Amino acid sequence: MVKEEAKSLPMELSEKGGVENNGFVQNEAFDKETDTSSQEEMPKTCIVDVDSAATEEPALKPYAGMPKEVLLKFSSQARYRVTREILFWLIIAAAVILVCATIAIIALSPKCLDWWQASPIYQIYPRSFKDSNMDGNGDLKGIQEKLDHITYLNIKTIWITSFCKSPLKDLGYGAEDFYDIDPMFGSMSDFENLLAAIHDRGLKVIMDLIPNHTSDKHRWFQLSRNRTGKYTDYYVWQDCAQAAGSVTPPNNWVSVFGNSSWQFDDVRKQCYFHQFGKEQPDLNFRNLAVQQEIHDIIKFWLGKGIDGFSFSAVKFLLEATHLRDEPQVNRTQNPVTITAYSQLYHDYTTTQVGMHDIIRSFRQTINQFSSEPGRYRFMGSDDDEKEDIEATMMYYGTSFIQEADFPFNFNLINMKNLSGNSIFEAVNLWMKNMPAGKWPNWAVGSPNAARISSRIGKEYVNVINMLLLTLPGTPVTYYGEEIGMENIASENVSEECINSDPVVTFPAKSPMQWDGKVNAGFTEGNSSWLPVNSDYQSVNVEIQMTWSNSTLNLYRELTLLRNNELPIHRGWMCYIWNDSNVFVYVRELDGLDRVFMMVLNFGQASTIDLKAIVPSLPSEAVIRLSTNFSNAGKAVNTKLIKTEMGEGLVLEYKTAKPVHTMEAFQGNCFVAEKACYSSAFNLLYVNC
Secondary structure (H helix, E strand, O other): OEEOOOOOOOOOOOOOOOOOOOOOOOOHHHHHHHHHHHHHOOOOOOEEOOOHHHHOOOOOOOOOOOOHHHHHHHHOOHHHHHHHHHHHHHHHHHHHHHHHHHHHHHHHOOOOOOHHHHOOEEEEOHHHOOOOOOOOOOOHHHHHHOHHHHHHOOOOEEEEOOOEEOOHHHOOOOEOEEEEEOOOOOOHHHHHHHHHHHHHOOOEEEEEEOOOEEOOOOHHHHHHHOOOHHHHHOEOEEOOEEEOOEEEOOOOOEOOOOOEOEEEEOOOOEEEEOOOOOOOOEEOOOOHHHHHHHHHHHHHHHHHOOOEEEEEOHHHOOOOOOOOOOOEOOOOOOHHHOOOHHHEOOOOOOOOOOHHHHHHHHHHHHHOOOOOOOOOOEEEEEOOOOOOHHHHHHHHEOOOOEOOOEEOOOHHHHOOOOOHHHHHHHHHHHHHHOOOOOOOEEEOOOOOOOOHHHHOOHHHHHHHHHHHHHOOOEEEEEOOOOOOOOOOOHHHOOHHHHHHOOOOOHHHHOOOOOOOOHHHHOOOOOOOOOOOOOOOOOOOHHHHOOOOOOHHHHHHHHHHHHHHOHHHHHOEEEEEEEOOOEEEEEEEOEOOOEEEEEEEEOOOOEEEOHHHHOOOOOOEEEEEEEOOHHHOOOEEEOOOEEEOOOOEEEEEEEOOOOHHHOHHHHHHEEOOOOOEEEOOOOEEEOOO
16 A cells, blocks of 8 residues: 555655666766756655565574675574584694604604614625626625625625725735725725615615724825824834844734734834734824824715724724733743734733723714714624623623624624534623623624634534524624535635735635626636635525525525514513523514524434423414425424424414513523514503
8 A cells, every 4th residue: 555654664766767776886977867857856755564574684594605794693602602612622632632642652662773773784795795897806886786685685784894995915904095995896986886876775884994003005104104294103113122133022912913013114213013914003092193083084984975884903992001011821931932812811902991982982973973864873893802701792882871883793603612502602691791771793604704604514504594583683694604605625715815814714705606607606707816616506696596495595584584573573582492402592572472482403403392391382383484494384392392403493383471471581581672562553662
């Protein structure tokens, strides 16, 4: 209904002259038109009745894609605000729990094994490994050609013995130049290429460094003998008494190679001291300038990218300044007849006060290069104290002062006879004397010892390798032991070679046997620097790769077992039994019910009842690995375990009561890097 006036809400509508709103844009034509018409005729208005209820806005509800203005109308409502706050605090709590859990896992997790602990070390004598240029001498390029062999063995650390420039006379153990590569082995460029290839494969490499002495051809010695500047006292010089054309040394000190350790020099007219050959004069480490020279050498090679060092002959670094005669072993012997090193106690020429301080300073220099994650630099000391195990353990350092990561362990090489008991004694001697928290290591071969096959018999090669790779710690394998190489006959070594090696260790340095071709694949030249062993056609890498029961394949299986099984990798070791024939021990880990038991025969055929020794043993165990591959996977009765001469078994069984928790075996169990396994979270932790 339309009325001229109404009580309801009015709304004015134009009866004519309706104009479109163009967004408030001014239009001159529009202004003029409206201005004129307004004067002529005023529009009439009408009143429209509108219901007030119809003008109320409908109730809004949340919807997808709503704008900010609409969203804000709902966000302040209690039901939405409370939900939001609950979610916020739940997220905060979850983040706190996650951070705390991460911190707890880190705090409770054991230290990860470093690269020098996780892998066996493969020691290479470079002159005998592989010849790349047909001159009959192994070289750095030859090592690079054969890196696939290292990875095939499941090994990740290579130890290359001395390759610095040196006269052939001392076989590289007295450097002529610490900063250069001997031309026999190649060039510095060859070394850098080898190092890059090693690192590209994820491998590590350590090198020998012999700081005690140099070659008499070294520039330092030539300057010292002429009393030139600071080099005058770089070596140990003493006046010698001369009478009737003969020289009387300052004292009775004897060289490791025999005869007096003093050599008269015609240029300086004094005697210089040498612990080894007369071509290897000892440096004077009481001179701080000499110590700094060695630190600079360390920095040079670490800067090149070397991952660590084996320091050799370090117990000879210092000599007593009083120059007294060393005591005789046999006091009744005529002093004039003393010519052998073994005839004296070397109280004044080895392990002098201050020697360990020098080695620790080497460690500090090495540590400067260990700050990068994953680039820890290793330090080993290659000194064999033989009878003095406490002196050997000193090279580990203390709980406060770091020294070597480990001194190389030659107990298994130094055994005078082979039996289950002697193996136990060699292992136990190291483990019970090793400082708490330190890491053991084991070597069964070296360039200066007869090969396993020649030292104890080829029938024991496999069981020795089984021992080496299942003991706790880092195993060290000398090249060729993975295929059971033997010494070459001494009569086959040329006179020239014998004269250049006073200790005559060439039989263990024969060329690596790669295949059955001429010269065993070591060189394509007409001859090799040492003759290849006559058994190379049956004892070589190529042929053993095809034999399922070969020494090489057993070695590979053992390295795989060591790498993949936590109890062998870093678990407890407990001695179970030893007698004249067998040595038995277990490897186990807290939290794992799976145990590995090694039954190793180093004597004659034997039968043993292990159930009687460890009553909690299950009645049967499975042979995980055997020196006879055909036995793998078979079950054995733990009351009646038979082994033949030189046979080794790795048995696997499950138990809820590991040996290291039994009171009867408490004194027989050792662990280096303790860890416990959680099956619920599939991780290792410390507090068991």
